[in-house]
Amino acid sequence: MKLTKYLNSVLLILVVMATLSCSSEQDEMDHVDSLINQMTLDEKIGQMNQLMNFVDSLPIDPYFYNLIKEGQVGSVLNAFSPEMIHEMQRIAVQESRLGIPLLIGRDIIHGYRTIFPVNIGLAATFNPQLVKECAEIAAMEARSEGVNWTFAPMMDISRDPRWGRMVESCGEDPYLAEQMAVASIKGFQGDDLSNKNSIAATAKHYVGYGAAIGGRDYNTTLIPEAELRNVYLRPFKAAVQADVASVMSGFNELNGVPTSGNVYTIRNILKNEWGFKGFVVSDWASVKNLQVHGFAKDSMDATEKAFIAGVDMDMCSSYFIDNLKSLVENGIVKEELIDNAVRRILKVKFDLDLFDKPYATEGNKLLTEQALDLAKKTVIQSAVLLQNKNNVLPLSKNIKKVAVIGPLADAPHEQMGTWVFDGKEENSITPLKAIIDFLGEERVIYSPGLETSRTIDKKGLNDAIKTAQNADVVLLFMGDESILTGEAHCRAELTLPGCQNELIHEISKLGKPTVLVMMTGVILMVEPILGKVDALLYGWHPGTMGGPGYVDLLFGIESPSGKLPMTFPRTEGQIPVYYNHNNTGHPPSDESWIRMYDIPVKAWQTSLGNTSHYLDYGFEPLFEFGFGLSYTEFQYSDIKLSKKVISKNDTLVVAAKIKNIGGVKADDVAQLYVRDLVGSIVRPVKELKGFKRIRLNPGEEKIVEFMLSSEDLTFHDGEKWHVEPGEFHVWIGNSSKASLMTKFELK
Numbered sequence: 001m002k003l004t005k006y007l008n009s010v011l012l013i014l015v016v017m018a019t020l021s022c023s024s025e026q027d028e029m030d031h032v033d034s035l036i037n038q039m040t041l042d043e044k045i046g047q048m049n050q051l052m053n054f055v056d057s058l059p060i061d062p063y064f065y066n067l068i069k070e071g072q073v074g075s076v077l078n079a080f081s082p083e084m085i086h087e088m089q090r091i092a093v094q095e096s097r098l099g100i101p102l103l104i105g106r107d108i109i110h111g112y113r114t115i116f117p118v119n120i121g122l123a124a125t126f127n128p129q130l131v132k133e134c135a136e137i138a139a140m141e142a143r144s145e146g147v148n149w150t151f152a153p154m155m156d157i158s159r160d161p162r163w164g165r166m167v168e169s170c171g172e173d174p175y176l177a178e179q180m181a182v183a184s185i186k187g188f189q190g191d192d193l194s195n196k197n198s199i200a201a202t203a204k205h206y207v208g209y210g211a212a213i214g215g216r217d218y219n220t221t222l223i224p225e226a227e228l229r230n231v232y233l234r235p236f237k238a239a240v241q242a243d244v245a246s247v248m249s250g251f252n253e254l255n256g257v258p259t260s261g262n263v264y265t266i267r268n269i270l271k272n273e274w275g276f277k278g279f280v281v282s283d284w285a286s287v288k289n290l291q292v293h294g295f296a297k298d299s300m301d302a303t304e305k306a307f308i309a310g311v312d313m314d315m316c317s318s319y320f321i322d323n324l325k326s327l328v329e330n331g332i333v334k335e336e337l338i339d340n341a342v343r344r345i346l347k348v349k350f351d352l353d354l355f356d357k358p359y360a361t362e363g364n365k366l367l368t369e370q371a372l373d374l375a376k377k378t379v380i381q382s383a384v385l386l387q388n389k390n391n392v393l394p395l396s397k398n399i400k401k402v403a404v405i406g407p408l409a410d411a412p413h414e415q416m417g418t419w420v421f422d423g424k425e426e427n428s429i430t431p432l433k434a435i436i437d438f439l440g441e442e443r444v445i446y447s448p449g450l451e452t453s454r455t456i457d458k459k460g461l462n463d464a465i466k467t468a469q470n471a472d473v474v475l476l477f478m479g480d481e482s483i484l485t486g487e488a489h490c491r492a493e494l495t496l497p498g499c500q501n502e503l504i505h506e507i508s509k510l511g512k513p514t515v516l517v518m519m520t521g522v523i524l525m526v527e528p529i530l531g532k533v534d535a536l537l538y539g540w541h542p543g544t545m546g547g548p549g550y551v552d553l554l555f556g557i558e559s560p561s562g563k564l565p566m567t568f569p570r571t572e573g574q575i576p577v578y579y580n581h582n583n584t585g586h587p588p589s590d591e592s593w594i595r596m597y598d599i600p601v602k603a604w605q606t607s608l609g610n611t612s613h614y615l616d617y618g619f620e621p622l623f624e625f626g627f628g629l630s631y632t633e634f635q636y637s638d639i640k641l642s643k644k645v646i647s648k649n650d651t652l653v654v655a656a657k658i659k660n661i662g663g664v665k666a667d668d669v670a671q672l673y674v675r676d677l678v679g680s681i682v683r684p685v686k687e688l689k690g691f692k693r694i695r696l697n698p699g700e701e702k703i704v705e706f707m708l709s710s711e712d713l714t715f716h717d718g719e720k721w722h723v724e725p726g727e728f729h730v731w732i733g734n735s736s737k738a739s740l741m742t743k744f745e746l747k
């Protein structure tokens with residue numbers, strides 16, 4: 001009897017809660033609709049207009065002031081100061097007819113004032129929880145200055161290191177990208193957008209931007225439907241399921257149709273098929289760019305095409321504010337479609353509680369100890385140890401003399417990386433400073449060697465060599481200035497810029513233990529220098545706490561644990577090279593590789609193995625996806641399945657033993673890969689379907705478990721989704737070269 005009563009009361013509570021949440025949702029929509037009913041057409045279109053105020057100090061220039069006051073601006077972006085943000089918001093709230101608050105947008109890509117490692121480095125942590133915490137800190141800091149919307153996370157799948165924006169991505173894998181995207185969205189938006197420290201997030205750049213031909217930013221993308229569904233759309237679908245508040249349409253043209261004018265991707269897939277309830281903002285003037293693409297004949301045509309495709313807010317082209325009204329008055333665009341767009345935008349403003357709390361959140365602090373500790377922890381988990389010959393790392397704390405060399409060793413601005421509007425270089429702790437703090441001035445000698453990463457003047461090399469001669473160990477900090485990465489900054493050649501390679505070569509002649517820490521946001525071609533250094537730690541652009549994070553790794557307080565989120569080619573000529581490729585009908589092998597200089601003169605053309613490789617560089621990348629060394633060693637064994645045969649409704653448990661067989665405590669990232677041997681379209685040779693970061697003491701052993709469902713085995717064939725019976729291989733290991741494998745059958 002008691003149990004029934006208990007269950008009844010639980011049921012009652014659930015019903016009440018559900019009713020309340022629906023009713024609050026309904027209340028909100030009633031609010032939105034009642035506001036829309038009061039709005040003129042001009043005011044409605046004003047909400048769909050986002051502008052940047054280029055005057056960088058108060059007072060707000062009269063033109064911009066009036067636009068806001070007349071309700072012609074729904075959102076501003078990248079304002080120059082919190083004071084300007086406050087004043088623009090004040091005008092909107094207190095002086096416009098309806099007092100509708102502004103969405104204050106900003107590129108908060110990897111931190112606000114506390115700058116975390118660039119996003120490709122955050123992906124290398126394989127730690128979504130950590131990435132969520134970084135987004136939480138960024139959101140709290142942003143709200144403290146009145147910002148309530150970030151144009152992040154970027155979730156473009158990136159398979160081409162020549163693409164400068166790989167720095168903002170989570171790399172080549174859709175599963176890793178979706179896990180990181182959802183983590184960031186939850187961090188930015190919290191569990192309720194109305195929280196005082198939540199900000200609206202943006203899933204960008206919708207869609208396929210990273211597939212730019214030649215890795216050249218803004219270039220054409222040609223993506224077949226199956227690839228679009230199975231790879232590029234995956235993270236965005238997960239973002240929509242995570243209730244992301246907005247989506248940003250991209251710059252790229254996808255199969256001939258620009259993504260900011262693409263009815264199929266925006267209206268059909270995003271809004272209709274997926275039921276996305278937020279709003280779509282264009283990328284910067286990408287509405288106007290429809291003309292440049294040759295997709296629209298004039299501004300009116302561009303406006304119509306972007307709006308009909310499903311763009312709700314126009315970033316900085318002013319085409320919506322200039323043209324939409326006449327499109328409505330000429331009967332080309334129905335006002336109810338305008339209302340739908342405005343409804344989406346106003347809903348986010350209500351969700352953010354901006355009508356009650358339009359201004360900065362009081363009391364939030366920037367650069368708190370918690371924020372800086374998290375930033376340091378993220379540096380530690382993002383760095384990837386790619387080589388450690390003779391176990392030169394970790395260094396002894398009792399080392400007598402360390403030479404710190406290189407143009408990135410004391411470059412507080414550069415180490416923050418690209419997309420840093422609010423980070424300040426005076427807050428950066430550089431590698432040089434952190435090493436001096438750790439060892440004391442007397443044990444550290446320093447020479448930049450080169451003024452910047454691009455310096456080709458060799459006058460500083462001698463000083464660097466002399467400095468290195470007087471040390472027991474040489475620590476090189478090389479890579480890129482931050483401006484050499486990011487939007488519109490792509491390179492056809494990815495060798496270290498300037499004469500850094502020469503500096504490394506000269507230092508290597510000294511025969512001293514040499515450690516290279518690479519500080520960049522992209523994948524540089526490091527094969528030519530691997531033989532010249534003992535250790536290579538890929539530290540990305542590490543942000544504010546780069547120095548302290550590196551010190552903990554270099555001196556063994558922590559072991560490196562980062563894993564590569566993108567394949568490292570041996571040379572640019574191998575690009576694109578990524579782990580989740582198809583097998584082809586002529587898969588390469590070591591045996592079948594015809595090495596260019598082994599071919600007999602006048603060999604008969606078909607006398608050698610015909611497989612998919614390069615005569616000069618073979619087929620293997622330099623470092624594979626998921627790779628990263630540690631100061632210890634992990635052994636994987638005993639892979640087991642809960643069943644050998646599963647049906648579509650089963651969940652399969654895949655487990656393996658992981659043991660720390662080395663001498664230091666460390667994290668490893670256990671990774672689960674699957675291969676569908678035969679499909680109605682061919683399936684990749686491996687696909688990441690799970691990962692877990694695990695900390696083990698020396699000698700400690702744990703069982704790592706993953707769950708696989710038929711959902712995980714589903715793929716799109718260009719027409720529809722399938723999950724097909726047949727044999728599957730499954731691996732557990734700590735890189736995409738995992739060899740511990742077993743098989744199961746899907747009935």
Ligand code: GLC
Pocket residue numbers: 078107151204283284487
């Ligand atoms: C830029 C970028 C986009 C950014 C926007 C606002 O061109 O493509 O990622 O959010 O403009 O700065």
